[in-house]
Amino acid sequence: MRIVLVGPPGAGKGTQAHLLAKTLSIPHISTGDLFRANIGQGTPLGLEAKSYMDAGRLVPDEVTIGMAKDRMLQPDAAKGFLLDGFPRNLGQAKALDEFLAEQGIVLDGVLDLEVPEDEVVRRIAGRRLCRNDGGHVYHVDYNPPKVSGVCDECGGELYQRSDDTEEKVRTRLEVYHTETEPIIDYYVQQGLVATISALGKVDEVTQRAIEALKQDN
């Protein structure tokens, strides 16, 4: 299966993508995680991405599209993948379509996670992430937010993403509305979109997502 996950920052894309990818046995490809890994390793790509990410802006397409394609060409993605955070504007969506056509493959569905804006700001400004799970970010602690302290799930160290402040969340939301939302219409025209509510417990949302993907196919 080849799926794209869209939704505003704070919709829970990363959490849901991780769970869905496990259920569907396909790799979870997150451009945000790939950028953060590059920043962590101090690569030139990471250095270039960092200033955009810290400002809550999109990393330029030239950098992002190449990185996403390289990842989709890895052997573990040959039978499918779940894209989280890519594509994020129309240029990327068109580049993805060209790439898929070149490879002779198609998207099976686009899952759109809906969440009200005030909930997004509340979730993100209060989110603390866990460093465990191989450097990936899976355990989120919203309430009460602790900057220090440990993850309730595994005891791992908690931290706050540098772009998770209220001011930067507002910029990211603006970027989402102007640049990313148009790709939903683009995919609606291809008959690919299933919209679900991202409110409620994590596993309730995952169940909704699985049902929506079943009906899509």
Ligand SMILES: Nc1ncnc2c1ncn2[C@@H]1O[C@H](COP(=O)(O)OP(=O)(O)O)[C@@H](O)[C@H]1O
């Ligand atoms: N496809 C992309 N195109 C451009 N920039 C991206 C892309 N994916 C991630 N980024 C950069 O990484 C940041 C964090 O993205 P992500 O981890 O998906 O978090 P969120 O969905 O919570 O904003 C974005 O604000 C942006 O700067």
